Amino acid sequence: MTAFIRARGVGLEVPYYVQPERQGGSWLGTLLSAATARPRRHFATLLDEITFDIEEGDRVALIGSNGAGKTTLLRVLTGAFRPTRGSLDVYGSRQALLNLSLGFNPEGTLHENIYLRATAMGIPAAKVRGLVDSILDFSELGHLANRRLLTLSSGQRMRLGFAISTSVQHDIMLLDEWFGAGDISFVRKARERLVSRVEGSKIVVVASHNTDLAKKLCNRGLVIRQGHVAFLGPIKDALSEYKRISEVDRAARRAAAMAADGEGGGQSSIVGRSD
C-alpha cells in the first residue's frame, strides 16, 4: 500500500497556564503569592490552516525558527496531538524519533529495557527476541547487557535508544532535530544507519536547523512560520525562502526595537543572528 500524509486546514489550539505576575512587594510577599496564586488559563493557536500533501518517496524537511511550530506539527503527525480543526490522514506505519533516551525503566537491565521499549513500539515479543542481539551490537553495549540502566551515561542511553528506535523499518519516519551526543565513531555509525533507514522509508519528515543535513536527506522543504505553512516546495527553494523570511523578520524586529527606543540612540537589543 502506498503511504501518504494529507493535511487539510489543520489547526491546533491548546490551553496553557500563566502564573499571574505581581509587581514589587517584599520577598515574603513574592513567596506567598507564588504559593497561592492560581494559574490563569489562556488559549494559544499553535498551528493554523496547515494544508499539504506528502506522497510516497518524499523526504520533507520542516524548516522554521524556534517556536514556529515544527515540533508541534511533528507531534500532530505522530498522532499524539489531535488537530482541533481540519483533517489529517496518515497511511503507513509510523515511527517517531523524537526523544530517544526517555521511556526507560532505570532500575531494569539493558536487556529488559530493550524488551520494554520494543514492546512499547508494538513489536511482538517473539520478534523482539531476535532483535536484542543486533540492538546491543549496534549500540556497542553488549558487554553491559545485564547492568542496570541507571549505571549508563546519558550518551550510552541515547545510543541504546537510537538503536532500539531504528531497529525496525517503518513506512513513515518522523525525526526531530539531528542529535549530537555520543562519540564521533558512534555518530558516524548512527548517521549511516539513519540514512539507510531514511532510504528504506516511504516517507520521512525531519525537523531540522541543519541545512546541510536537510539538503543531503530531503527533496522537499516545508517552511513554517508562526504556525502557518509559509512555503512548500523543492528543498533548495524552501531554504532560500526560509532565509528570506528570517531576514524580513529580523528587519521587522529591528525596526520595532528602533521604534521602541524612541530616537534610536540607545543600544540595540537585537543581536545580529538569532538562529
Add this chain to the structure above:
Amino acid sequence: MDASFNRHLVQSLHQPEFWGYSSWLDIVTKYRRTRLGLIWILVPVAVFVGAIGSVYSRIMGHDPAFYIPYLAIGFTVWRFMVQCTNESASILRGHKSFIMDGRTRLTDYVLRSIAKAFFYFICAVLVIIGALIWSPDMHWPRIFTLALTFPIIVLNMAWWSTCVAVIGSRHADTGEMINTALRFGMLLTPILWVGDRFEAGSAFWWAVHINPAYHLINFVRAPILGQAIDPITIAYLAILSICGWLATIWLYRRYARFVPLWI
C-alpha cells in the same frame, strides 16, 4: 475517528506485551535490591492480617476463627482497589514520553496499573488461603469462588481507573483528593468492623450501603466466608457496573484526545 473506550480496551487486551511486561518489570525491579525479594509483597499483608486480626478480634468481640479470614479478604480486596486507583491517578503523566511518541491508546496504561495491582492481589490470596486453612470454621476450597466474583471487581476497576487516569492527567489535585478519601475510606468501609449489625433503614445502615467499596468487598467476601450475597449488593453492583461503564465511554470519547495536551 473519536477514541472509543471499548475499542481501545479490546485492542489493548489483544496486545498485552507492553503493559504486561512493563508492569511485571516494575514489580521485579522494585524488589531486586532487597534480600527477601518478592517475599516482601506478602509480608505487609500477612503482618497486617495476623497482628491487627488478633488484636481487633478481641476489641470488637468477634471470634478470631471468623474475624481473621474476614479481615484478610476485606483488606486484600481493598488494597487491590486502592492500588488500582492510586497508580492510575498519575499513570498518564508518568508515561508522557510514550504518549508523546504517538502511543495514545490510554487503556494500555490503565491496564498496566490494574495488572500491577492484580499481581499483588494474587500474592495476597496466599495469605487468605493461609487464614482459611488456619481457621477451624472455614473451608479453604471456597477460595475458588474468587474465579466468579473477582472478575466483577476487575471490570469495575477498569472503568473506574480509566476515569481516574483521564481526570488525573488534567487535575493534579485528583491524586491528593483520592489519597485523602481512601485514608478515611478504609475506616468507613466494613473491613476492620462488621457492617451488617445496623438496623435496616437507620442512618448507619445507609452510610454502609451507599458505599460502593462495601458492596464490592462484600461480593467477594461473603461467598468465601460461606455466606449468601445480599441481593441489594447484586443489584447495586449491576447498576454501578453499567452506569460506570457508560459514563467512562462518554468521558473517554470526549476527553481522551486532550490528554497529550494536558500532560
